[in-house]
Amino acid sequence: MAALVLNEEQQMLKDAAKRFLSESAPVSQLRALRDNRDETGFSRELWQSMVEMGFVGTLIPEALGGAQFGYVGMGQVSEQAGRNLSASPLISTAIGGVAALLLAGSSEQQQALLPQVAEGSLLLALAIDEAPRHAPNRVATRLQVADGGYLLNGRKTFVVDGHVADKLIVSARSEGAEADQAGISLLLVDRNAPGVNVERIIMADSRNAAIVSFDNVKVASGDLLGEAGNAWAALELTLDVVNAQLAGELLGLSLEVFERTVAYLQERKQFGVTLSTFQALQHRCAHLFSELELVKSAVLKAQMALDAGDAEAAQWVSLAKAKACEVAELATNEAVQMHGGMGMTDEFDIGLFMKRARSVQTLFGDYRYHANRFAALRGY
Amino acid sequence: MADLDVFRQQTRAWLEENCPQSMRTPQRADNDACWGGRKFTFASEDQKLWLERMAARGWTAPDWPTEYGGGGLSQQEHKVLREEMARINARPPLSSFGVWMIGPAILKVGSEELKRQHLPPIVRGEIRWCQGYSEPGAGSDLAGLQTRAEDHGDHFIVNGQKIWTSYADKADWMFCLVRTNPDAKKQLGISLVLFDMTTPGVSTRPIKLISGSSPFCETFLDNVRVEKSQVVGEINAGWTIAKYLLTHEREMIGGMGRTAAGQKTLPQIAVDAVGLEDGKLADGMLRGELATWDLDAAAFALTAERVLDEAKAGQGVGAASAMLKYYGTELNKRRQELMVALHGSDGLLWEGEASREGAIARNWLRSKGNSIEGGTTEVQLNVIARNILGLQ
Numbered sequence: 001m002a003a004l005v006l007n008e009e010q011q012m013l014k015d016a017a018k019r020f021l022s023e024s025a026p027v028s029q030l031r032a033l034r035d036n037r038d039e040t041g042f043s044r045e046l047w048q049s050m051v052e053m054g055f056v057g058t059l060i061p062e063a064l065g066g067a068q069f070g071y072v073g074m075g076q077v078s079e080q081a082g083r084n085l086s087a088s089p090l091i092s093t094a095i096g097g098v099a100a101l102l103l104a105g106s107s108e109q110q111q112a113l114l115p116q117v118a119e120g121s122l123l124l125a126l127a128i129d130e131a132p133r134h135a136p137n138r139v140a141t142r143l144q145v146a147d148g149g150y151l152l153n154g155r156k157t158f159v160v161d162g163h164v165a166d167k168l169i170v171s172a173r174s175e176g177a178e179a180d181q182a183g184i185s186l187l188l189v190d191r192n193a194p195g196v197n198v199e200r201i202i203m204a205d206s207r208n209a210a211i212v213s214f215d216n217v218k219v220a221s222g223d224l225l226g227e228a229g230n231a232w233a234a235l236e237l238t239l240d241v242v243n244a245q246l247a248g249e250l251l252g253l254s255l256e257v258f259e260r261t262v263a264y265l266q267e268r269k270q271f272g273v274t275l276s277t278f279q280a281l282q283h284r285c286a287h288l289f290s291e292l293e294l295v296k297s298a299v300l301k302a303q304m305a306l307d308a309g310d311a312e313a314a315q316w317v318s319l320a321k322a323k324a325c326e327v328a329e330l331a332t333n334e335a336v337q338m339h340g341g342m343g344m345t346d347e348f349d350i351g352l353f354m355k356r357a358r359s360v361q362t363l364f365g366d367y368r369y370h371a372n373r374f375a376a377l378r379g380y
Numbered sequence: 381m382a383d384l385d386v387f388r389q390q391t392r393a394w395l396e397e398n399c400p401q402s403m404r405t406p407q408r409a410d411n412d413a414c415w416g417g418r419k420f421t422f423a424s425e426d427q428k429l430w431l432e433r434m435a436a437r438g439w440t441a442p443d444w445p446t447e448y449g450g451g452g453l454s455q456q457e458h459k460v461l462r463e464e465m466a467r468i469n470a471r472p473p474l475s476s477f478g479v480w481m482i483g484p485a486i487l488k489v490g491s492e493e494l495k496r497q498h499l500p501p502i503v504r505g506e507i508r509w510c511q512g513y514s515e516p517g518a519g520s521d522l523a524g525l526q527t528r529a530e531d532h533g534d535h536f537i538v539n540g541q542k543i544w545t546s547y548a549d550k551a552d553w554m555f556c557l558v559r560t561n562p563d564a565k566k567q568l569g570i571s572l573v574l575f576d577m578t579t580p581g582v583s584t585r586p587i588k589l590i591s592g593s594s595p596f597c598e599t600f601l602d603n604v605r606v607e608k609s610q611v612v613g614e615i616n617a618g619w620t621i622a623k624y625l626l627t628h629e630r631e632m633i634g635g636m637g638r639t640a641a642g643q644k645t646l647p648q649i650a651v652d653a654v655g656l657e658d659g660k661l662a663d664g665m666l667r668g669e670l671a672t673w674d675l676d677a678a679a680f681a682l683t684a685e686r687v688l689d690e691a692k693a694g695q696g697v698g699a700a701s702a703m704l705k706y707y708g709t710e711l712n713k714r715r716q717e718l719m720v721a722l723h724g725s726d727g728l729l730w731e732g733e734a735s736r737e738g739a740i741a742r743n744w745l746r747s748k749g750n751s752i753e754g755g756t757t758e759v760q761l762n763v764i765a766r767n768i769l770g771l772q
């Protein structure tokens with residue numbers, strides 16, 4: 001078994017991401033985007049710099065313009081994005097979109113699209129869920145055969161970056177009943193295609209999502225990713241890739257919020273002493289520290305298992321996402337509480353971390369979803 | 381073929397040939413363990429044979445130097461040996477405070493004489509050790525210990541009382557913390573000494589636990605003569621050594637909640653006891669609690685692995701042992717609570733033929749001590765808060 005440590009290249013990538021994102025995409029940037037009611041919801045200039053840093057192409061093969069650093073490599077970028085609450089289409093495009101193309105797309109599709117992603121000229125978004133609670137098998141959106149191609153009808157929610165994506169990657173049902181895993185297809189749809197309606201929604205974390213509806217949208221057969229009705233396995237693996245990175249983002253966010261809280265306790269005085277002298281707070285911090293150590297291990301294992309093509313990767317991913325959700329919730333709640341009244345203010349960043357955490361927790365399955373999946377995968 | 385692969389093949393073949401079949405079944409009760417020592421009666425011929433064969437290769441202490449009877453294995457070879465033993469569900473040939481605790485301390489700071497005297501009998505399982513740290517007035521505040529060692533030139537005369545000494549009545553030797561300088565700051569006047577439990581003035585009295593067994597004792601020390609050659613490391617430097625030893629102990633106790641090779645996992649036990657409905661455990665609330673535990677246990681096992689990997693790579697947090705001890709013992713207590721709960725009234729059987737020696741209930745009660753022995757949960761949290769987080 002491979003050692004649960006970063007190799008030298010991965011460590012270098014982590015250091016580079018740390019330096020870059022803390023300078024170029026700090027929390028204050030998210031705050032400014034929110035306060036200015038920015039239309040895009042992220043800085044396109046930042047995205048271009050992330051392209052130049054090679055972050056956007058982390059998962060893309062070298063031959064197609066990427067850096068091919070793997071899931072552990074991308075995990076280092078995700079973690080730092082979590083620490084800085086960096087707003088960018090990393091999850092929607094560089095992770096989710098790229099994974100779907102790599103896992104379900106043909107080599108022609110990959111060759112046509114991945115170089116565009118790597119150079120920053122193409123944004124993608126995953127349009128998977130149809131109800132507020134994650135259930136990727138519940139697909140009512142229908143894909144019907146119609147004169148040499150297909151017609152798409154239905155409605156998707158919580159499509160992260162759906163309002164800016166050039167192309168949407170949509171799950172739709174070719175056959176079967178609403179909750180069947182069999183019969184699901186994946187396809188590419190231009191956001192501007194006739195019949196596509198995109199409604200931008202702003203979430204509590206000040207990041208973007210969209211409700212997307214499809215009304216008799218024409219889809220060419222060349223825009224199907226894989227075979228019609230046969231995309232479940234690729235979809236599941238795509239979601240595993242994304243969840244392993246979301247877990248990494250949650251880890252970074254939790255570590256940051258924890259470190260800020262510890263620093264606050266060392267500064268703030270009450271009763272003539274710093275808050276850090278109170279054992280009631282010390283023990284809660286020590287517990288949280290231990291939980292964070294568990295999350296670090298679970299996240300690294302999940303990303304390594306995906307890199308290695310481990311047959312049990314799904315289990316490791318659900319472990320990582322579940323633990324990361326649980327501990328992010330604890331870390332952000334404790335942070336607000338231990339900051340006292342200050343934690344409740346908009347001026348302090350702590351609340352921004354809490355809001356982002358809940359959003360990432362909810363996206364593609366929360367603690368309960370992944371604990372349930374973990375148990376099912378382990379036969380109980 | 382790489383050297384390590386050759387080693388793996390040879391080890392596999394040797395184990396296949398030398399590990400008796402009956403030693404390839406899970407260790408169920410405490411008395412399935414082989415503790416060795418002068419007073420020990422082997423549970424079976426196989427148990428004795430298994431110890432002798434492993435000891436002859438030094439594999440009861442695989443990473444100790446061969447000159448003291450150890451196996452001389454590198455960390456990687458040791459890992460291979462563990463994996464190959466796990467592969468056939470081989471039981472540990474020896475459970476030993478000598479191998480786990482005092483041996484590493486003697487190796488690290490002991491004199492050449494002490495190494496030659498004590499290490500080989502530990503490897504062979506001939507001498508069983510007990511740990512004399514805690515006293516009635518010094519538990520969490522261990523540095524406050526009062527047992528006095530008076531200097532008599534070439535030897536000390538020791539007076540005092542120890543308590544909670546695990547297996548003191550079954551042990552042959554004790555490693556013991558004593559105060560050699562009553563005038564120094566409390567941490568600076570302590571020494572670690574070794575003596576034979578048959579030395580005049582040493583007596584023990586067993587204490588019965590809530591689990592019904594009596595694994596530990598009060599130990600009375602009444603004018604006990606201890607040679608100065610039996611001091612481990614420098615005189616008055618015992619506290620540093622004791623802390624080093626505690627690190628070992630904490631990592632070991634922290635590992636107790638893990639499922640050993642060949643044993644059923646907790647969810648598998650639950651499926652057997654409760655049954656499945658549509659592929660899911662029939663009791664939905666229990667299933668949820670079990671999944672929560674299972675997630676924590678899996679992430680904890682990965683963390684123990686990562687800490688080892690980081691240590692090998694020269695990275696990692698120093699005080700990791702406090703975190704492993706804290707989390708591991710709390711996890712094991714949760715496991716034992718779930719074991720009782722999922723077995724319903726069977727989980728509380730105590731005596732009689734149907735009870736299987738009351739193993740479920742007794743293990744549950746014994747686990748409560750995990751977060752007390754080797755430094756309590758609260759003490760571990762203090763260590764993390766102060767030493768790692770700088771909260772003080």
Ligand SMILES: Cc1cc2nc3c(=O)[nH]c(=O)nc-3n(C[C@H](O)[C@H](O)[C@H](O)COP(=O)(O)OP(=O)(O)OC[C@H]3O[C@@H](n4cnc5c(N)ncnc54)[C@H](O)[C@@H]3O)c2cc1C
Nearest residue numbers: 268269270271275278279280281337338339340341342344
């Ligand atoms: C929504 C809201 C409305 C409010 N309305 C009013 C109002 O109308 N009028 C008014 O006067 N005030 C009001 N307050 C202020 C409120 O009473 C204080 O925020 C509260 O008393 C805590 O004080 P603090 O914010 O300074 O936190 P701190 O005292 O700095 O506490 C920070 C953290 O340290 C912990 N802590 C502090 N001391 C100890 C200790 N000895 N042992 C263990 N832990 C400790 C606290 O529990 C907390 O988790 C309001 C606050 C909020 C959030």
Ligand SMILES: Cc1cc2nc3c(=O)[nH]c(=O)nc-3n(C[C@H](O)[C@H](O)[C@H](O)COP(=O)(O)OP(=O)(O)OC[C@H]3O[C@@H](n4cnc5c(N)ncnc54)[C@H](O)[C@@H]3O)c2cc1C
Nearest residue numbers: 511512513514519520544545546749752753754755756758
């Ligand atoms: C099964 C078992 C086996 C043992 N085997 C051995 C052995 O072989 N050799 C040996 O020497 N000892 C042994 N011990 C003793 C063990 O090390 C002590 O019991 C332990 O150190 C706690 O000391 P105490 O019992 O005096 O509890 P106390 O120190 O009196 O603690 C009582 C409670 O107060 C809490 N507390 C104490 N100080 C603090 C603080 N500063 N902050 C917050 N909370 C605090 C504790 O956490 C605990 O919950 C064993 C104990 C058990 C249960």
